[in-house]
Amino acid sequence: xxxxxxxxxxxxxxxxxxxxxxxxxxxxxxLGHILDLAVPKNAGPYPSVEKRINTxxxxxxxxxxxxxxxxxxxxxxxxxxKKSLDQGTLNYLYVRYQCSNCKKTVKVYSLAAQIDTILGPxxxxxxxxxxxxxxxxxxxGLIRLIQPDSDMFMQGRKCENQGFGIGAFTxxxxxxxxxxxxxxEKIVKV
Ligand SMILES: [Zn+2]
Numbered sequence: 665x666x667x668x669x670x671x672x673x674x675x676x677x678x679x680x681x682x683x684x685x686x687x688x689x690x691x692x693x694x695l696g697h698i699l700d701l702a703v704p705k706n707a708g709p710y711p712s713v714e715k716r717i718n719t720x721x722x723x724x725x726x727x728x729x730x731x732x733x734x735x736x737x738x739x740x741x742x743x744x745x746k747k748s749l750d751q752g753t754l755n756y757l758y759v760r761y762q763c764s765n766c767k768k769t770v771k772v773y774s775l776a777a778q779i780d781t782i783l784g785p786x787x788x789x790x791x792x793x794x795x796x797x798x799x800x801x802x803x804x805g806l807i808r809l810i811q812p813d814s815d816m817f818m819q820g821r822k823c824e825n826q827g828f829g830i831g832a833f834t835x836x837x838x839x840x841x842x843x844x845x846x847x848x849e850k851i852v853k854v
Contacts (some may be wrong), residue, residue, distance in 0.1 A: 678697050679697065680697045680698065680699045680786065681696055681697065681698065681699065682698070682699050682700055682720070683698050683699075683700050683701060683717075683718055683720050683789070684720040684721070684722055684723075686698055686789060686791070687720075687722055687759075687773060687791075688722055688723065688724065690791055690798075691791075691798045691799075691825050691826050691827055692791050692792065692793045692794060692798055692826065693791070693792075693826065694790070694791055694827075695788060695789070695790045696788070696789050696790075696791070697786070697787075697788055698777075698786065698787050698788065698789050699785065699786060700718050700720070700785050700786075701717060701718060701749070701777060701779055701785055701786060701787035701788075701789060702714065702715060702716065702717065702718060702749055702779050702784075702785040702786075702787060703716055703717075703718050703785070704785050712782060712783060713779065713782060713783075713784060713785050715748035715749045715750065715779065715782065716744075716747075716748060716749060717742070717744075717749055717755075717757065717759070717775075717777055718785070719738075719739035719742060719759060721736055721737070721738055722736070722737040722738075722761060722771075723735070723736060723737070724737045724761070724763075724771060725800070725801050726763040726765065726766060726769045727769065727801060728763065728766040728768050728769050730765065730766040730768075731763060731765050731766050731769070735763050735764065735765045735766075736763075736764045736765070737761040737762060737763055737764065737769075737771060738761065738762060738764050739759055739760070739761055740760055740761065740762045740770075741758075741759075741760035742757065742758070742759055742760070743757060743758040743759075743760075744756075744757045745757060749777055749778065749779045749787065750778075750779070751778070751779055751780070751781055751782055752778065753778060754776045754777070754778050754790075755776070755777050755778065756774075756775070756776050756792075757774075757775050757776075757777065758772060758773070758774055758775075759772070759773045759775065760772050761773075771794065771795070771796065772794065772795045773791065773793075773794045774791075774792040774793045774794065775789055775790065775791055775792060776789070776790040776792060777789045777790075797822065797825065798825050798826075799821060799822075799824075799825035802817075802818070802821060809846075809847070809850065810839055810843055810847075812842070812843070813838070813839045813842050813843060816835050816838055816839050817835065817836070817839050819835050820832040820833075820834075820835030820836045820839065823835065
């Protein structure tokens with residue numbers, strides 16, 4: 665086996681995902697390889713891209729009383745560090761999305777993005793943060809059930825959403841230990 669073959673075999677395989685999947689389903693402090701990071705300019709034999717970030721439609725949970733479910737969110741504002749996404753340098757940006765149904769709920773992402781090459785839309789994106797915080801909504805019924813320890817439960821939720829499973833387990837275990845009698849009573853009632 666030649667040295668080159670060996671190198672190719674040990675090279676980790678990169679998995680690409682769409683920008684909407686990355687924004688919706690990736691917790692903060694994670695890097696993603698994005699299929700459609702830049703806006704495509706022209707198709708045909710010589711495709712190229714406009715050096716600006718794509719802002720795809722997203723499907724997110726909207727807690728507003730008019731919605732209370734998954735709705736379309738569209739980009740309403742884009743604040744960029746530099747005008748263009750240059751190859752080889754990071755562009756820091758804020759992307760502001762708004763619920764298209766109630767027009768009230770807003771979601772903001774803080775990202776660092778960079779295109780792979782000006783010939784295609786692929787690139788890498790780092791999610792620095794998001795507001796409101798990442799994670800599926802917690803049912804109000806669950807919060808009521810564990811009321812005296814809901815703050816501790818939410819700390820665990822925060823850990824779980826950031827990928828710190830062991831930290832989350834410690835919080836959840838304390839909630840269950842404190843509340844085991846109440847939870848059992850509720851189960852017996854059901
Ligand atoms: Zn809404």
